[in-house]
Amino acid sequence: MKPTESELEILQVLWAKGPSTVRQVNEQLSQGREVGYTTTLKLMQIMHEKGLLSRTEEGRYHIYQALIGEEETQQHLLDRFVDTAFRGSAMKLVMQALGTSKATPQELAELQRLIHNLNPENN
Amino acid sequence: MKPTESELEILQVLWAKGPSTVRQVNEQLSQGREVGYTTTLKLMQIMHEKGLLSRTEEGRYHIYQALIGEEETQQHLLDRFVDTAFRGSAMKLVMQALGTSKATPQELAELQRLIHNLNPENN
DNA sequence: TTTTTGCTACGAAACTTTTCGTAATAAATG
Protein backbone atom coordinates (compact mmCIF):
# COMPACT_ATOMS: atom_id res chain seq x y z
CA MET A 1 0.00 0.00 0.00
CA LYS A 2 3.06 2.25 0.03
CA PRO A 3 4.61 1.79 -3.42
CA THR A 4 8.20 2.80 -4.01
CA GLU A 5 9.05 5.26 -6.74
CA SER A 6 9.76 2.54 -9.30
CA GLU A 7 6.62 0.70 -8.35
CA LEU A 8 4.66 3.88 -8.80
CA GLU A 9 6.00 4.25 -12.33
CA ILE A 10 4.69 0.81 -13.13
CA LEU A 11 1.35 1.52 -11.52
CA GLN A 12 1.06 4.67 -13.63
CA VAL A 13 1.46 2.62 -16.77
CA LEU A 14 -1.10 0.06 -15.65
CA TRP A 15 -3.57 2.73 -14.63
CA ALA A 16 -3.17 4.46 -17.96
CA LYS A 17 -3.12 1.43 -20.23
CA GLY A 18 -5.07 -1.12 -18.24
CA PRO A 19 -4.00 -4.75 -17.79
CA SER A 20 -0.70 -5.34 -19.56
CA THR A 21 2.16 -7.75 -20.02
CA VAL A 22 5.60 -7.10 -18.68
CA ARG A 23 6.81 -6.29 -22.15
CA GLN A 24 4.15 -3.67 -22.68
CA VAL A 25 4.93 -2.02 -19.39
CA ASN A 26 8.64 -2.18 -20.06
CA GLU A 27 8.19 -0.56 -23.44
CA GLN A 28 6.31 2.32 -21.89
CA LEU A 29 8.96 2.81 -19.26
CA SER A 30 11.67 2.65 -21.88
CA GLN A 31 10.21 5.74 -23.51
CA GLY A 32 11.39 7.77 -20.60
CA ARG A 33 14.60 6.06 -19.56
CA GLU A 34 16.67 2.98 -20.18
CA VAL A 35 15.45 0.04 -18.18
CA GLY A 36 16.08 -3.67 -18.71
CA TYR A 37 13.28 -6.11 -19.35
CA THR A 38 14.20 -8.34 -16.45
CA THR A 39 14.33 -5.34 -14.17
CA THR A 40 10.73 -4.52 -14.92
CA LEU A 41 9.81 -8.18 -14.70
CA LYS A 42 11.37 -8.56 -11.29
CA LEU A 43 9.67 -5.47 -9.97
CA MET A 44 6.29 -6.62 -11.21
CA GLN A 45 6.83 -10.03 -9.66
CA ILE A 46 7.64 -8.41 -6.35
CA MET A 47 4.60 -6.18 -6.63
CA HIS A 48 2.51 -9.27 -7.28
CA GLU A 49 3.89 -10.90 -4.15
CA LYS A 50 3.11 -7.78 -2.17
CA GLY A 51 -0.44 -7.81 -3.42
CA LEU A 52 -0.11 -4.65 -5.47
CA LEU A 53 -0.79 -6.40 -8.75
CA SER A 54 -2.91 -9.32 -9.82
CA ARG A 55 -1.68 -11.73 -12.43
CA THR A 56 -3.58 -13.97 -14.81
CA GLU A 57 -2.01 -16.43 -17.20
CA GLU A 58 -3.16 -15.86 -20.72
CA GLY A 59 -1.65 -18.69 -22.70
CA ARG A 60 2.06 -18.16 -22.48
CA TYR A 61 1.82 -14.62 -21.19
CA HIS A 62 1.12 -13.17 -17.82
CA ILE A 63 -1.25 -10.27 -17.73
CA TYR A 64 -0.76 -7.92 -14.81
CA GLN A 65 -3.31 -5.55 -13.39
CA ALA A 66 -3.16 -2.92 -10.66
CA LEU A 67 -4.99 -4.00 -7.53
CA ILE A 68 -5.00 -0.58 -5.93
CA GLY A 69 -6.88 2.34 -7.38
CA GLU A 70 -5.25 5.45 -8.76
CA GLU A 71 -7.23 8.01 -6.78
CA GLU A 72 -6.98 6.02 -3.60
CA THR A 73 -3.24 5.69 -3.94
CA GLN A 74 -2.81 9.32 -4.86
CA GLN A 75 -4.79 10.35 -1.81
CA HIS A 76 -2.63 8.19 0.38
CA LEU A 77 0.60 9.52 -1.08
CA LEU A 78 -0.70 13.03 -0.89
CA ASP A 79 -1.52 12.75 2.80
CA ARG A 80 1.96 11.48 3.46
CA PHE A 81 3.51 14.16 1.35
CA VAL A 82 1.64 16.98 3.04
CA ASP A 83 2.88 15.69 6.36
CA THR A 84 6.50 15.18 5.46
CA ALA A 85 7.09 18.09 3.12
CA PHE A 86 4.55 20.68 4.28
CA ARG A 87 4.30 19.88 7.97
CA GLY A 88 0.67 18.97 7.51
CA SER A 89 -0.46 22.20 5.91
CA ALA A 90 -2.52 21.31 2.86
CA MET A 91 -3.24 24.96 2.25
CA LYS A 92 0.41 25.79 1.88
CA LEU A 93 0.79 23.00 -0.61
CA VAL A 94 -2.21 24.14 -2.61
CA MET A 95 -0.96 27.69 -2.78
CA GLN A 96 2.45 26.68 -3.99
CA ALA A 97 1.05 24.23 -6.48
CA LEU A 98 -1.22 26.88 -7.92
CA GLY A 99 1.56 29.38 -8.09
CA THR A 100 3.54 27.49 -10.67
CA SER A 101 0.77 25.64 -12.47
CA LYS A 102 -0.36 26.72 -15.88
CA ALA A 103 -4.02 26.20 -15.25
CA THR A 104 -6.57 27.07 -17.91
CA PRO A 105 -9.37 29.54 -17.15
CA GLN A 106 -11.77 26.61 -17.26
CA GLU A 107 -9.84 24.76 -14.60
CA LEU A 108 -9.61 27.86 -12.47
CA ALA A 109 -13.34 28.37 -12.74
CA GLU A 110 -13.91 24.81 -11.68
CA LEU A 111 -11.68 25.37 -8.71
CA GLN A 112 -13.63 28.46 -7.76
CA ARG A 113 -16.81 26.44 -7.68
CA LEU A 114 -15.19 23.73 -5.60
CA ILE A 115 -13.90 26.21 -3.09
CA HIS A 116 -17.21 28.00 -2.95
CA ASN A 117 -18.91 24.77 -2.02
CA LEU A 118 -16.31 23.93 0.56
CA ASN A 119 -17.01 27.07 2.49
CA PRO A 120 -19.74 26.27 5.04
CA GLU A 121 -20.84 29.89 5.00
CA ASN A 122 -22.15 29.32 1.51
CA ASN A 123 -24.40 26.46 2.44
CA MET B 1 19.34 19.18 -3.08
CA LYS B 2 17.19 16.05 -3.02
CA PRO B 3 16.86 15.18 0.67
CA THR B 4 15.73 11.74 1.69
CA GLU B 5 12.73 11.31 3.94
CA SER B 6 14.81 11.19 7.11
CA GLU B 7 16.82 14.16 6.02
CA LEU B 8 13.64 16.06 5.39
CA GLU B 9 12.49 15.39 8.94
CA ILE B 10 15.68 16.95 10.20
CA LEU B 11 15.33 19.91 7.88
CA GLN B 12 11.82 20.46 9.16
CA VAL B 13 13.12 20.75 12.69
CA LEU B 14 15.87 23.14 11.69
CA TRP B 15 13.48 25.28 9.67
CA ALA B 16 11.05 25.43 12.55
CA LYS B 17 13.52 25.91 15.39
CA GLY B 18 16.45 27.56 13.69
CA PRO B 19 20.08 26.56 14.23
CA SER B 20 20.26 23.66 16.68
CA THR B 21 22.49 21.03 18.18
CA VAL B 22 22.14 17.36 17.39
CA ARG B 23 20.58 16.80 20.78
CA GLN B 24 17.93 19.41 20.22
CA VAL B 25 17.04 17.97 16.85
CA ASN B 26 17.02 14.47 18.22
CA GLU B 27 14.70 15.46 21.03
CA GLN B 28 12.24 16.93 18.57
CA LEU B 29 12.34 13.83 16.44
CA SER B 30 11.89 11.65 19.50
CA GLN B 31 8.52 13.28 20.11
CA GLY B 32 7.19 11.50 17.08
CA ARG B 33 9.06 8.22 17.07
CA GLU B 34 11.91 6.42 18.71
CA VAL B 35 15.22 7.36 17.20
CA GLY B 36 18.72 6.95 18.64
CA TYR B 37 20.97 9.90 19.25
CA THR B 38 23.80 8.54 17.14
CA THR B 39 21.38 7.89 14.32
CA THR B 40 20.42 11.53 14.19
CA LEU B 41 24.05 12.53 14.62
CA LYS B 42 25.18 10.39 11.72
CA LEU B 43 22.47 11.72 9.46
CA MET B 44 23.32 15.29 10.26
CA GLN B 45 27.00 14.61 9.64
CA ILE B 46 26.17 13.16 6.26
CA MET B 47 23.94 16.11 5.48
CA HIS B 48 26.80 18.39 6.40
CA GLU B 49 29.09 16.54 4.00
CA LYS B 50 26.48 16.83 1.28
CA GLY B 51 26.25 20.55 1.82
CA LEU B 52 22.70 20.48 3.14
CA LEU B 53 23.70 21.81 6.55
CA SER B 54 26.31 24.20 7.82
CA ARG B 55 28.08 23.56 11.10
CA THR B 56 29.75 25.94 13.50
CA GLU B 57 31.60 24.91 16.63
CA GLU B 58 30.29 26.67 19.66
CA GLY B 59 32.57 25.60 22.49
CA ARG B 60 32.08 21.88 22.84
CA TYR B 61 28.91 21.81 20.76
CA HIS B 62 28.28 21.83 17.07
CA ILE B 63 25.48 24.06 15.91
CA TYR B 64 23.85 22.96 12.68
CA GLN B 65 21.85 25.09 10.33
CA ALA B 66 19.88 24.36 7.18
CA LEU B 67 21.61 25.62 4.05
CA ILE B 68 18.63 25.18 1.76
CA GLY B 69 15.46 27.17 2.14
CA GLU B 70 12.13 25.71 3.12
CA GLU B 71 10.04 27.17 0.30
CA GLU B 72 12.65 26.41 -2.28
CA THR B 73 12.91 22.81 -1.15
CA GLN B 74 9.17 22.39 -0.93
CA GLN B 75 8.78 23.71 -4.45
CA HIS B 76 11.36 21.26 -5.69
CA LEU B 77 9.76 18.33 -3.91
CA LEU B 78 6.35 19.41 -5.06
CA ASP B 79 7.39 19.50 -8.70
CA ARG B 80 8.76 16.01 -8.38
CA PHE B 81 5.72 14.78 -6.56
CA VAL B 82 3.30 16.14 -9.13
CA ASP B 83 5.23 14.34 -11.81
CA THR B 84 5.56 10.97 -10.14
CA ALA B 85 2.24 10.74 -8.34
CA PHE B 86 -0.09 12.87 -10.46
CA ARG B 87 1.45 12.43 -13.90
CA GLY B 88 2.20 16.12 -14.01
CA SER B 89 -1.28 17.39 -13.33
CA ALA B 90 -1.03 20.06 -10.64
CA MET B 91 -4.74 20.73 -10.90
CA LYS B 92 -5.59 17.19 -9.98
CA LEU B 93 -3.35 17.42 -6.97
CA VAL B 94 -4.88 20.70 -5.87
CA MET B 95 -8.40 19.35 -6.14
CA GLN B 96 -7.63 16.30 -4.11
CA ALA B 97 -5.71 18.25 -1.52
CA LEU B 98 -8.62 20.63 -1.10
CA GLY B 99 -11.10 17.82 -0.87
CA THR B 100 -9.75 16.48 2.38
CA SER B 101 -8.31 19.61 3.92
CA LYS B 102 -10.04 21.33 6.78
CA ALA B 103 -9.46 24.83 5.54
CA THR B 104 -10.89 27.77 7.42
CA PRO B 105 -13.19 30.24 5.66
CA GLN B 106 -10.38 32.77 5.86
CA GLU B 107 -8.02 30.47 4.03
CA LEU B 108 -10.63 29.67 1.44
CA ALA B 109 -11.21 33.35 0.85
CA GLU B 110 -7.51 33.87 0.43
CA LEU B 111 -7.45 31.10 -2.10
CA GLN B 112 -10.32 32.66 -3.99
CA ARG B 113 -8.36 35.87 -4.30
CA LEU B 114 -5.27 34.02 -5.45
CA ILE B 115 -7.18 32.13 -8.09
CA HIS B 116 -8.95 35.25 -9.22
CA ASN B 117 -5.61 36.91 -9.85
CA LEU B 118 -4.24 33.88 -11.64
CA ASN B 119 -6.96 34.06 -14.23
CA PRO B 120 -5.69 36.27 -17.07
CA GLU B 121 -9.27 37.17 -17.95
CA ASN B 122 -9.41 39.15 -14.75
CA ASN B 123 -6.43 41.33 -15.55
C1' DT C 1 12.67 -32.48 -35.72
C1' DT C 2 15.94 -28.96 -34.84
C1' DT C 3 16.74 -24.27 -34.10
C1' DT C 4 15.49 -19.87 -32.83
C1' DT C 5 12.85 -16.69 -30.25
C1' DG C 6 10.54 -14.77 -26.33
C1' DC C 7 8.92 -15.17 -21.84
C1' DT C 8 9.32 -16.37 -16.78
C1' DA C 9 11.97 -17.77 -12.54
C1' DC C 10 15.63 -17.25 -9.59
C1' DG C 11 19.38 -15.47 -7.24
C1' DA C 12 22.73 -12.41 -6.43
C1' DA C 13 25.06 -8.04 -6.91
C1' DA C 14 25.04 -3.04 -6.57
C1' DC C 15 23.41 0.81 -4.53
C1' DT C 16 20.97 3.70 -1.17
C1' DT C 17 19.25 4.68 3.21
C1' DT C 18 18.93 3.99 8.06
C1' DT C 19 20.49 2.39 12.44
C1' DC C 20 23.60 1.65 16.03
C1' DG C 21 27.78 -0.04 18.74
C1' DT C 22 32.19 1.41 20.19
C1' DA C 23 35.79 4.52 21.03
C1' DA C 24 37.87 8.96 21.74
C1' DT C 25 37.55 13.42 23.80
C1' DA C 26 36.39 17.23 26.55
C1' DA C 27 33.69 19.23 30.06
C1' DA C 28 31.49 19.04 34.48
C1' DT C 29 31.23 17.03 38.97
C1' DG C 30 32.74 15.16 43.28
Next chain:
DNA sequence: CATTTATTACGAAAAGTTTCGTAGCAAAAA
Protein backbone atom coordinates in the same frame (compact mmCIF):
# COMPACT_ATOMS: atom_id res chain seq x y z
C1' DC D 1 42.86 14.68 40.75
C1' DA D 2 39.53 10.98 39.69
C1' DT D 3 35.04 9.98 38.07
C1' DT D 4 31.01 10.68 35.74
C1' DT D 5 28.57 12.71 31.94
C1' DA D 6 27.76 14.49 27.37
C1' DT D 7 29.40 15.08 22.97
C1' DT D 8 31.53 13.85 18.39
C1' DA D 9 33.90 10.47 15.17
C1' DC D 10 34.06 6.32 12.85
C1' DG D 11 32.86 2.18 10.83
C1' DA D 12 30.06 -1.33 9.95
C1' DA D 13 25.76 -3.76 10.01
C1' DA D 14 20.96 -3.96 8.73
C1' DA D 15 17.31 -3.00 5.80
C1' DG D 16 15.28 -1.58 1.64
C1' DT D 17 15.44 -0.79 -3.32
C1' DT D 18 16.96 -1.45 -7.98
C1' DT D 19 19.39 -3.82 -11.56
C1' DC D 20 20.77 -7.59 -14.21
C1' DG D 21 22.94 -12.19 -15.59
C1' DT D 22 21.81 -16.83 -16.26
C1' DA D 23 18.94 -20.67 -16.79
C1' DG D 24 14.77 -23.10 -17.87
C1' DC D 25 10.86 -23.64 -20.67
C1' DA D 26 7.44 -23.38 -24.18
C1' DA D 27 5.98 -21.70 -28.46
C1' DA D 28 7.09 -20.46 -33.14
C1' DA D 29 9.92 -20.85 -37.09
C1' DA D 30 12.88 -23.20 -40.14
